Amino acid sequence: MRRPCPLRIVALVITVAVTWIVVSILLGGLGFPQIQHLFTSQENSVTAEPRARKYKCGLPQPCPEEHLAFRVVSGAANVIGPKICLEDRMLMSSVKDNVGRGLNIALVNGVNGDLIEARAFDMWAGDVNDLLKFIRPLHEGTLVFVASYDDPATKMNEETRKLFSDLGSKNVKDLAFRDSWVFVGAKGVQNKSPFEQHVKNSKHTNKYEGWPEALEMEGCIPRRPAAS
Numbered sequence: 001m002r003r004p005c006p007l008r009i010v011a012l013v014i015t016v017a018v019t020w021i022v023v024s025i026l027l028g029g030l031g032f033p034q035i036q037h038l039f040t041s042q043e044n045s046v047t048a049e050p051r052a053r054k055y056k057c058g059l060p061q062p063c064p065e066e067h068l069a070f071r072v073v074s075g076a077a078n079v080i081g082p083k084i085c086l087e088d089r090m091l092m093s094s095v096k097d098n099v100g101r102g103l104n105i106a107l108v109n110g111v112n113g114d115l116i117e118a119r120a121f122d123m124w125a126g127d128v129n130d131l132l133k134f135i136r137p138l139h140e141g142t143l144v145f146v147a148s149y150d151d152p153a154t155k156m157n158e159e160t161r162k163l164f165s166d167l168g169s170k171n172v173k174d175l176a177f178r179d180s181w182v183f184v185g186a187k188g189v190q191n192k193s194p195f196e197q198h199v200k201n202s203k204h205t206n207k208y209e210g211w212p213e214a215l216e217m218e219g220c221i222p223r224r225p226a227a228s
Helices: 006-027 031-038 128-135 158-166
Strands: 067-073 083-086 089-092 102-108 115-121 143-149 180-186 196-199 216-222
Touching: 067 143, 067 180, 083 102, 083 143, 089 102, 089 115, 102 128, 115 128, 128 158, 180 216
Parallel strands: none
Antiparallel strands: 067 083, 067 216, 083 089, 102 115, 102 143, 143 180, 180 196
């Protein structure tokens, strides 16, 4: 009786092994991962880092109870529009098609966080009286969110600056042509707002030729107590 040829045996073993691997891969079996594991050391395995959790409006931490989470982003030059987010609701943005050159302002009820009104005011070619009519009659406790876009100040007059100063702004008195400005204030505040950023337009420091860098500000605002 003839003994099997050793070469045939080797070929048969290789054929069976290859077939087993292919079937394991196609059927999603355990064979291939187990073989792969044999050639993968613990040191070489890469574990994906868990993504940092984001909270309302993309904040890295949740706000305390009875606080409103917000994020305000000024426009970038005259190309990318500003954004105003409150409690994970986008109040103003290019996507919502309610932003424009100048000052973008959202008025919010300081008690429940509801949006009262949002408008953009052209401070280059617009009428400053439209802005004055918008912010003169504010009720006590109304929150005012402001984001600049392109030019926030050319049409500003003394009354406009005084009204924003009364809302808690400390930088509005220095606001000038093509500055970047984000601000959150309120009607009836006693002190200057902690939520304000301002970058001057300067050809020596501008990030976008004729415009400074865009500003991004986030935080938590305490709700106003409801009237008893």
